[in-house]
Amino acid sequence: MRLLAFEAGAGGCSAAVFDGDRPPCLRRLEGPGQGDALIPLLDAVLAEEGVAKNALGALAVCVGPGGFTGIRVAVAAAKGLGLVLGLPAFPVTTLAATACAARGAAGSFPRLVAVDAGRGTIAVQPFGADLSPDGPMTVTTPGGLAGRPDPLRPLVFRDGLPPDLALHPPPLVVAVDARHVGRAALAAGGTPAPTFDLKPLYLRPADARPSAGRPLVDRGAL
């Protein structure tokens, strides 16, 4: 199955084509503005690999957790492509992609996989020797992470470690791109789902508080 994998993280975006047993072809763009550039990047990576859009079998898309704009860009792109090309998609979490990247960096498993989830929080999930999740994703803080070193589950962190996070022993740190998103999708097996069902994975509800104060005219108080 020919697979087009992509992600739009905080520091840029990347796309990779998986065509049979060939090593995946990767293109990436650094820097902000990933929303503007993702579609031309997909075009470029397919052209480089000589794969036509309508010869694809599925998409693999990183749905988060991550920067809200970036994960929406990736999911919106997947939904638009799925709608027109009739392609299903594998939703891949940032944690599963990070686990794949750790394996590629010769990291042993099982491990506890962690990614910075913004605003002083860290998303963590245990992954087993076969790279499948051993438990649910949870959200913790740098303090919570430092307080529970587990020699049986060494930590792997997606790059972009919070600067104030000093862990002992220091965790393995890996860069994550679309190749890991694609590998995680293929490793998990299963069937890709219709893109209508794709949703970004948010760790926090929308930042909104109910309207402050009461109206000046409060009929209920009369």
Add this chain to the structure above:
Amino acid sequence: MHAAIPGPARRVLGIETSCDETAAAVVGSDGRILAEAVFGQEAAHRPFGGVVPEIAARAHVERLDRLIGGVIREAGLAFADLDAVAATAGPGLIGGVVAGLTTAKAVAWAAGKPLLAVNHLEAHALTARLTDGVAFPYLLLLVSGGHCQLLAVEGIGRYRRLGSTIDDAAGEAFDKAAKMLGLGFPGGPALERAAAAGDPVRFPLPRPLRGQPHCNFSFSGLKTALRQRILTLGPDAGEVGTQADLAAAFQAAVADCLADRTRRAARRFRAEWGGACLVAAGGVAANGAVRAALLGVAEDAGLRLVVPPARLCTDNAVMVAWAGVERLARGDADPLDAKARPRWPLDPAAEPLIGRGSSVKV
């Protein structure tokens, strides 16, 4: 009555996600609306008393693909039958614009069709050409929750701003007044409903900037005057009849201000451009008192008043698709890395006025 663009028949998909309406439509170059759909998010925003950008962005990305699939099916088309994909690229709430524009780019690229990154304000500005075949040049009052300006529309992409608000947009003032009066969200329609039973002269309110030689607007002082009035009345302001009178007074004051500033602009427009139409667009143009006031202005100035139907005045995708039709006919196309723009003035030469207060000289 509607416009038709000469040349080969074309069909354009339009996408709108710049505020709290998720919308998609297909419009033909003959001016026919082949399909249109709007998913309003009012219920999701109501508990917060206003549009929450993050809630809007989340809803857009989850709903838009089904909405697009629906209008393509309703139009009896396949994506291959489209001639272009047009999407709002700004101005607006950036999270929603990015979601809609990215979806549009993906659809355009996958279908092998050109992309048109449309200015949301231009889409409002050109709607009267779709509905009434209005010819350039015309005078436009663009009045909504986020915008309040008077423009001479010279052609596609050619606008001269004659005046703009120096503080709040008129729709924003309606929303805030409705909130003060306990009328709920969205405030504009709620305030109009309450005002219908009210006496607009019982509580006199000021008409900021009335009679000034420029064409700018200000609604901040009017809002403060309403607040003072409510505080002075105390609990009596909650009495149903009083509430209706306050709503009617506020609505009349806004309508008067819009009419007075538009009258000034119409004089200048007649002298310098010589067009025949006054067009009102944007959500506030759907307000009956505002329409009635503008009709008087148009008659006095010898202009024909054109106000598109309410569903095409509020945010919608038909107008975006139509702006796409107009731009496609000129041979326009935008690159697939076109940027989403939170700010995108129609007249880039005009200075921003918001926050300039009454020191503004035009």
